[in-house]
Amino acid sequence: MDAYATVICYHEATRHRFEGYARGPETLDWDAPPAPFRRYEGAPVQALPLAAARFEAPFSRLQQPVHGPAVPAGPEALGALLQLSFAISAWKSNGVERWALRCNPSSGNLHPTEAYVLAHGIHGLADGVHHYRAEDHVLERRADWPPGDGPPGLYLGLSSVIWREAWKYGERAFRYCQLDVGHAVACIAYAAALLGWQVEAVPGLPSAALAQLLGLDRHADFTAGRRDDVEREEPELLLALRGDAGAGAALPARAEGARWHGRASTIDPHPMYRWPIIDEVAAATAGAGDAPCAVATGAGGPPPLATADGGPGAVATILGRRSGQRYDIGGLMPAAVFFRLLDATLARPQPPWQTLAATGQIALLLFVHRVQGLAPGLYLLLRDAAPSLLAQLGPEFAAAGPVAGVDHLDLWLLRAIAPAGLRRIARSLCCHQDIAATACFSLAMLAPFEPVLRRDPGQYRALLRAAGLVGQVLYLEAEALGYRGTGIGCYFDDELHALLGLKDRQWQSLYAFAIGVPLPDTRLETTAPYVGRPVAA
Template sequence: MKDTDLQRILAYHERTKHRLERYAAGPETLDWSAQPDPFRTFEGADRILLPLLADGLDTSFPELHRPGAVPPRALTRDSVGLLLELSLALSAWKEYGPDRWSLRCNPSSGNLHPTEGYVVCRNVEGLGDGIYHYLSRDQALERRALAAADTAGGPSRLLIGLSSIHWREAWKYGERAFRYCQLDTGHAVGALRYAAAALGWGLRRVDTADASAIARLLGLDRAADFSGAEGEEAELLLEVVIGPVAPPALPVFGDLAWAGKANVLDPHPMYRWPVIDEVADASRWPGEETPPPPEADYPPRADPPAVAAAAVIRQRRSAQRFDRRFELERADFYALLDALLARPCAPWDVWNHAPALHPVLFVHRVTGLAPGLYALPRSLGAETKLRAALRRDFAWTKPAGCPGHLPLFLLAEGGCGPIARTVDCHQAIAADSAFALGMLAEFEDTLSAAPWRYRQLHWEAGLLGQTLYLEAEARGLRGTGIGCYFDDAFHELLGLSGKAFQSLYHFTVGKPLSDPRITTEAPYARTPA
């Protein structure tokens, strides 16, 4: 089965590559008036409005990266609401002419938001024990299941489950949508980790639970509740950690009284993409405890600007255009890259794997740094592997003034704006930014040992992207994730052959240009608490 799963995953990855001569299979036309409903609801489930408290949070952005800097809040309905308000909630409404759309703290490919959030709680003040679906539109919980018996007396526990609705992405992106759902999951993990840190909480993955166990816990396997509606794919389960750490395990409730039926998001789907179901089946997590990797010996990172954490989190946007005249200060550039190194603090302490993704950068305009192609191996072993896999004529020189611990190497000097633009599906943002990058994954060795890590490689890419988003915002900059790129054209540029490394995500950072025709409204009409 392992070999069969690997073959299915590799076949999916190959067939969903964008190529210079053609794009991956997708819909031939889009009717934006028939876009799937961006909000899942469960009719018949009781709703609990959560307060809006982010305006009163005094945690600074630098404090998110200092373990122990923020006193942990008690587990209550209010603190659960704050966690969700800073991670999966709406951050604004936008209007342009007759069109109106929402933005969220967690980004999504095409702003389509396939990721759904669930709350699992025991002995949390103000919430009955059970399972809840988070409705970001209303900053509310829908009670899906209530414990039938009294479970008081045990420790307080709060878990967040994430699922994907593949059709939301496939409606626009066709077969490549599974990749984007996984990137979005990684972004959501990062958003939740930063939000938990703002409350003084740790966050860990419950990796002993396999995909079917998570689906049962969240009620995603209840066929009658999803009859006629789009199903949800269980992704992962995260647990808030406060105080001493107990072994990860699923909570036990006994009998649960379930309620609610899922709404239909798209009553008239025009396409079917069976390969998405095939790769989902081949890549489900089997459930096994993952010991944390050895900690890298990096010095503590310098503090980012002392801005409010809630402001940075809620103002995160994807830039649509960049100022091509802007030059990024070299110190800020190095600080952005330094934030991508895995340290035992947020957001990387939620990740139980050695770094397997390594940025290759197109540097366009950084003060005091030569334009060109650079590499950032995020582990010692990766540098050796990349040197062996990439072009033999790459220089691999350390830039002058680069911090000694930062593994940044110049590969080739020279203007690379047109190349970056071409590789990233001819998009101007890849050339007009201060720098762009592609994330190379240790692909073949990782999947040969564990095919189901295909999802996790994308999650790590999304986590890298979320870090860049927030670190850029804290410095008055802006980022944009790029899911559309020509996979093998990028590989060929680097001299890669075979499947040892594959590019899974691209990203760009610069000074954004705003469009004054687009207006911004508050995310929620009701008054914050």
Template sequence: MSDTPQNPPPDAAVVRAYHARTKHRFEAYAEGPGQLDWDAQPAPFRHYAGAPLLELPLSADQFERPYGRLPEKPENPAAADLHSLGAVLELAFGISAWKSWGPSRWALRCNPSSGNLHPVEAYVLAAHLPGLADGTHHYDPENHVLEGRALHPADAGAAWLAIGLSSVMWREAWKYGERAFRYCQLDVGHAVGALAYAGALLGWEVEVLAVPNATLARCFGLDRLDDFPDSRYAFTEDEEPEILLALRAPGLASPPAGELLSAWLAGATWHGRPSRIDPAPGYRWPAIDQVAQASRVARSTSEKWQFPTLPPLAPHSSPAGAAALIRQRRSGQRFDPKYSLPKAAFYRMLDAVLPRPQVPFTAQENPPQIHLLLFVLRVDGLPSGLYLLPRSPAAAAELAEALGQVDQRFAERRPVASFDAECPAHLGLVQLCPLGLQELQRLARALSCHQDIAATGAFSLGMLGDFAAATADGYGYRSLLREAGLVGQVLYLEAEAAGVRGTGIGCFFDDPVHQAFGLNGNRWQSVYHFTVGTPITDARIETGPPYPQRQKDSA
């Protein structure tokens, strides 16, 4: 079995060094601020003062249909207009609720984020969409409006629509220090998944476009020095262009490719000045700038990949509407250890994360490289212990060889389908070894930075990436982390549909996780953790509607 090459290309060497540098260890955490002034938190919303505003309709409920039927296209997919665009943006990036506790008030959004810090900004690039000026628009989730950034008179040509994503990395770095780049990429993956699910509600498809970083910066207006002036604290205001995704809907053509995309904005008039994110930061983390530079994409072509052959995912039995589930999605803060998860719900969640040619994995850039290391705690009818879910046939064989070469506990590992007739054989789920509940709880809690939430639910997991293959070039590191975020988005919604709750965990002790599963070398790396359980609700926290300023006076 191969390990990471000794002499990788320069960009790959930078991202691998960054990943190693930002590992948490039992003896020390990755470099971070150490203390926080919550009154000086970076601004969670960016606005463009002076830009023309277009209020979008809150129209998602018009397109509601059962979550369980989401992978199926409706008979009549929605046409692309302001109502359908408003619904997609609302469910992908909009506010889902406002929370308050005493004098504190904060927004929850439909797309999850590490620490609820939300580095991701969204841009709409459109041509010939009814009711929308041609050009680039910034989406303001606080008010559900579009801010016209680069506008130009409509010309002849086909209609098309794309969504661009960027990261304000300082929002994460303010709290998490050098590890923030990892979290930003996980958030981008979650955002891509949220967009794919929102589009599927309308019968739309989302496709990643291969666009060089410099072109993205130009199209989003992020390279405009007059708008983002250089200064001692300019790094807090920087937005890192991340990705461009085409929306496929009735009547829409493909966006311009390559240099044609830049040329499309050549005659546009730019509007608005960005609001400040943080005028007085206390730290700077050069390692984030270095890994961002090394992992940028410079190519304008991409290769299609083949999905593994799997039986179709059965429709979910939940009668809940997709829009309702998307809005109610939360990150659980505490789990009730008295409750366990029905085995059928557990198998359904695992089946849903397998890569099929349907939402959300049709929006994934690369072949699957993420696999699951499971801590099964309280699943009815399954022994507690360590389990493995490979997400590709090749990984099943390679991980079987890698796991347990050092730890003899895994010598008697066995497919779950061999002793449980209810386990779908195509899952490929493997029991590595049974462990008593208390021992497993101690292990799961310790590996996830001593957080109880990893040990009090039904199951938790580590997402294991084929790190050597993914980081053959710099950009592959971003793709690997984004895939982990995409898998996390599936687990979030599947948990809600099952009547429980999920939580992403970014803090874990990297190498101790590998050691717990008997992994040597650097080929396989845990990049994200997740946990699912029955939430305990804090009655002290009040919940308000997402857009109270848009509610009509009922009097």
């Protein structure tokens, strides 16, 4: 089976349907979940400063192009960047159990994404590869590189421990891991913006080369568990943290002769299931990294996003972001807030849009429940999606028309629907979850699919990551405006397509999301992370 057919087979097999969910475990041992943190036993450790507060700025700083002067690279700046992207943001407990929340959201709070710092010529960091251990906010030095020439470089490699998701979600886990990579990339880009750094994906780096660079192909270092597919990490992509992504192509040569340290800790000593289809789609979509990213500027793109004085701080917003668990069904959203949230999803030459390709292709199908001044119903924000999407819709949407008075937003009212009926539809399509119906609005992300994958099956990862990145923008923008978002990975693919009259795989739904007025859960206790660690003044 060729790569394209493998991807299509995987996507079809992992659909949730009214008559049955995608294949997953029949039982879960909640007393023995996969380890949420990886560590490398025997690797030298370097503590990082908790320095994020030093770089506090108005949240509007994240809504503008990156501007200098750039903060010098070093342990303090890197500590702040990792604190705002991968670190623990809080501990939660219910009196019996205790678990960590992190700055980068994850399906089921399972956090498959691991981060590796690659440095050369950076003051205060040894040249080589360092694993970020979020549990303790430290770097574990995995590899020492031999001395080399050239300008300083600082990179971040991402991998996925797919089993963390597969343990709970079975075959659909590969989808969720890619969404999580998109969330993580956006977190990195936002954190870097506070340092005046422009993050770029390094193009043209084959997956095998990235695995070798990060030490993920050193199988003898990953033998603590019983099964290779459980313990290994899937290489995802490499990010240049201060621009100059082109220089990343020289890293494999610089890493030749590296001296490696440490052995990986166990993820799951007693796995109960196997999902070989995940290995198949991972191999079929392994490629040469993310494509170079270009975002339209000037007349070719939307106007700059308007910014307002005051408002919350960027650091406080990032560290305070939470996923909504329950929404106030009586909560209303002003139309200005709704349009602002949609406007923030348009790809512009600012973080995080310049980091990943394909982000502009995602169209948003909106279930508008309670937005003042807007009729409840189905709306469609095309963003940069081809207008041909409208032509793909069923004949029942022939009377759809653009919403007036929303400036540059390509927003269409597809159909007004009575509130009770709309809530029933939204709830049913999102695996009968109330959160899709009690939010002020929920949405489905639609992406061009079959034509894109025929050209390059590896774009399956890119499209899912793009959806995750859009979700992270919505998370932070909603948080800054006093609302709360939540990603929804469980939805009925075919039934959502049928609602729109989509007959083939030209467009596919890849992610769902909801934003509303959150209801606090008073049963949970929240405590601060890294208690006892000094905070950089």
